[in-house]
Amino acid sequence: MKKTESELKQIVLRLGGFHTEMSFLGSIGRLMAGSGLHEVLETVYASNAVNHMLSGKAVSRAVRGFMMVENALHILLMKESFRVSLPSAHETDTEADSSECDEIVEKACELYDRFVAGEETTESVEQSSILSEISTKLVATKEKLCKSRTSSLWLNFCRMTNILSKFLIAERTGNWDLHLSSIQEMLPFFVAAGHNLYAKSAYVYLSMMQRLEIDHPEVYRHFKAGHHVLRRTDRFWSGLSTDLTIEQILMRSVKSSGGLTRGRGMGESQRAQWILSMPACADYNSAMQDLTGVGYCTSDQHKEATRARKERDRVDTLAILE
Known part of the structure; x- marks a missing residue:
């Protein structure tokens, strides 16, 4: 009898993005245990909520909390690199004292103002030497701070939150290549945190997806077009x-x-x-x-982009800094 291929071979198994995100959040909480992250988050959230955040169960709170801590760390990094004064909870951006700012920061502010006014294009800003100087100085500061174990730990936290940000961007925008690269960057942290099942599954998943263009070219074209995620609306995010x-x-x-x-x-x-x-x-x-004549609809503006949410994030970030 002639052997026929099983129909199961036509099925492409994917790793669930939401549960992968939960596992990675739990990995961050596990790796940062005893570092003071729990106490820092308690300045904004209740203790019981922080426990769920660090375990990866309270996803939205964990993402917001980790991002705010990362912002606070970047503010401290900017202070160390460019002598920028720490912002106060009672002052606005226009009231901030810039008399002691580094010359590079002043040039960057001028470049930003010209960009907002429409005098500069995105391409000209990207090619500006000011951004290169800022990047070089930040890298030098990070290399100096890495000599300390505590600083190295928190810089590693920034790296993990950066991977999380890239993964969220990939899921929200339907970027297939960024989706795979961010999962690949998660692998060592899964292993370090002891999330062995996700480390194994993610490794197998990446191996399968790298051959997707050969084994399932039609599915690959759909995924490259951003159809590996679902959409309820036609918005970009x-x-x-x-x-x-x-x-x-x-x-x-x-x-x-x-x-x-x-x-x-x-x-x-x-x-x-x-x-x-x-x-x-x-x-x-x-x-x-x-x-x-009544329908279910949502606002054109994302709730995290509202003025109230931005102000709340600013106040909570400053509370973490204090």
């Missing part, structure tokens, strides 16, 4: 990991009012009836929205 979408839609429906865990039972017949009825319920929902 609206990509969602597939496992996150499952958690938000399917699992929420199962566990919310009227779901399987609310008195219906979890038998095979109940599960089949509930799953098969979901398309009909969606049609009824759409019809009721059309009838009543």
Whole structure:
């Protein structure tokens, strides 16, 4: 008999981005245990919330908290490199004292003002020698600080949060190459934190994805086009990991009012009836929205880009600095 290939070979398995992010957040918390990160975060969050953040369970809080700590560290790094005074919680950007700032910082501020005014283009700013000078000076400061174990630990924290930022950008924007490169950078931290299952799975996942263009060229083209994430809207920053979408839609429906865990039972017949009825319920929902003229929609502005959230982040970052 002629052997036929199994249909299972046509299935491409992917590593869930949301749970990978959770594991990496937990790795950061594990590696920074005893460093004082817990106490620093307690200046903004409650102690019990910080425990969940460092374990990777409270994802949104952990991302925000780690980013604020990283911002505070960069402020201290700028102070060390360019003699920039620390900002105060009661002063605005226009009130900040710049009399003792380094000359490079003053030139950078002038370049920024010209860019905002439209006198400079993005290309001219990127080619500016001022940015190169700033980068060179920051690298020199980091090399000097790396001689201290404590400074080296916190610089490593900045590196981990930078990897986290790149991973979030890849998921939100649908950047396939950045997605793979950021997971590759996560590997040593998974191993160091003892997250062996994710270290192994991520390694196998990267090996499979590197051959995706050869083994599954059609799937590869879709992933390169940004279709490895799901979108509910056509906005640029609206990509969602597939496992996150499952958690938000399917699992929420199962566990919310009227779901399987609310008195219906979890038998095979109940599960089949509930799953098969979901398309009909969606049609009824759409019809009721059309009838009543009421629809579910979101604001064009991301909640983290609002003025209130920016002000709250600024105040909390300054609280961490103090």
